[in-house]
Amino acid sequence: EVHLLExxxxxxxxxxxxxxxxxxSGFTFSSFPMTWVRQAPGKGLEWVSAISGSDGRxxxxxxxxxxxxxxxxxxxxxxxxxxxxxxAEDTAVYYCAKELFAGSGLALDYWGQGTLVTVSS
Amino acid sequence: xxVLTQPPSVSGAPxxxxxxxxxxxxxxxxxxxxxxxxxxxxxxAPKLLIYGDSNRPSGVPDRFSxxxxxxxxxxxxxxxQAEDExxxxxxxxxxRLIAWVFGGxxxxxxx
Numbered sequence: 001e002v003h004l005l006e007x008x009x010x011x012x013x014x015x016x017x018x019x020x021x022x023x024x025s026g027f028t029f030s031s032f033p034m035t036w037v038r039q040a041p042g043k044g045l046e047w048v049s050a051i052s053g054s055d056g057r058x059x060x061x062x063x064x065x066x067x068x069x070x071x072x073x074x075x076x077x078x079x080x081x082x083x084x085x086x087x088a089e090d091t092a093v094y095y096c097a098k099e100l101f102a103g104s105g106l107a108l109d110y111w112g113q114g115t116l117v118t119v120s121s
Numbered sequence: 122x123x124v125l126t127q128p129p130s131v132s133g134a135p136x137x138x139x140x141x142x143x144x145x146x147x148x149x150x151x152x153x154x155x156x157x158x159x160x161x162x163x164x165x166a167p168k169l170l171i172y173g174d175s176n177r178p179s180g181v182p183d184r185f186s187x188x189x190x191x192x193x194x195x196x197x198x199x200x201x202q203a204e205d206e207x208x209x210x211x212x213x214x215x216x217r218l219i220a221w222v223f224g225g226x227x228x229x230x231x232x
Contacts, residue, residue, distance in 0.1 A: 035221075037167075044123070044226040045159070045167065045210050061220050095166055100178070105155030105214060106221050107172035114166060 002026040002110045004096050009115030016086050016119070022079040022096030022112055030054055030074035033099040035108060036081050038092035038117075048094070049081065053102055064090075086119045093117075124149060125211050125224035132230040133201045141227045143194045143211030149222060151192035154214040158187055158196045161208045161226075170209075171196060198229070206231045 008020040022034070036048040049070040050059045058070050069082040079096050093116050097108035126144040133139040143156060150156055156174050159167035169178050171187035174194065186197045194213075198205055211224040 037223075044208075045161075045212075045223040047212075047221040047223060050221065059220070062218065100169070100172055104172060105157065106212070107155070107157045107169060108159075108167075108212075109169045109172075109178060111166035111168075 002098065004098065004110055004112035006094065006096050006112040006115040009094065009117045011118045011120065012086050013121050014087060014119055017082070017084045018086065018117060020081040020083065020094055020096075020115060020117070022081075024077045024079065024096075024098070027098070029072075029077040031102070033102055033106070034072060034079045035097045035099065035106060036070060036079075037095045037097055037108070037111075038090075039095070039114075040089075040092040043092075046092070047106075050099075050106060051079070083117070086117075088119050091117060091119050123225040124215055124218065124222040125213060127209075127211060127224035127227045129225070130228045130230065132232055133198075134232045135201055135203060137201045138197060138199045139201060139229065140198075141196045141209050141211075141229070143196070143213075143224050145192050145194075145213060145215075147192060148217035149192075149213045149215040150189065150194055152216055154216070156187065156189055156194040157212045158185075159210045159212065161210065163208075167210065201231055203231050205229060 035050040093114040100107040100109040158171040161167040
């Protein structure tokens with residue numbers, strides 16, 4: 001059974017940093033692109049970043065480009081999101097999600113339960 | 122302002138058919154990129170309902186269907202049930218933004 005478990009969220013001051021992790025199990029992690037999607041309180045879904053399975057190509061939304069870094073450790077079946085220069089507008093629940101299959105156009109078939117990031121002084 | 126435009130809300134009575142539209146442009150849906158649909162209940166993670174415009178993942182009832190034409194896509198739900206009351210989101214890729222984008226979401230109310 002596929003399982004994704006995010007961790008690392010919490011309260012951080014503006015300008016600070018946080019590192020989110022997503023532990024994956026139940027599938028061949030290295031074979032699938034992975035994504036971070038966030039949802040601000042009471043708002044809709046926002047794609048944040050994606051990383052390919054094996055060659056590590058990365059993609060970012062303009063809103064986080066230059067501040068966030070996505071990475072993965074295929075030996076540990078873990079996805080990461082390093083978030084620097086945090087802003088109040090980064091406050092959201094952050095979900096990691098698995099792509100249905102490489103080349104599916106980022107159809108996300110499994111999601112974690114989410115981890116809340118709050119940026120406030 | 123979302124790149125993909127959805128109605129904020131739709132409603133229908135049990136047993137009825139409802140559709141949710143997702144309007145894009147020539148840089149996303151109109152460019153031929155796949156459209157996916159998600160269902161989300163309050164406080165829970167989204168669930169993939171439709172991928173590749175019109176395909177249902179295993180376990181999704183055939184009451185849910187997707188279609189695409191031009192710069193728009195639609196999600197149709199037939200035989201509406203109380204348990205379908207949720208938020209629905211469309212998603213696609215945009216080659217001008219070089220990013221994946223979600224619609225703003227539609228709240229479905231079952232009357």
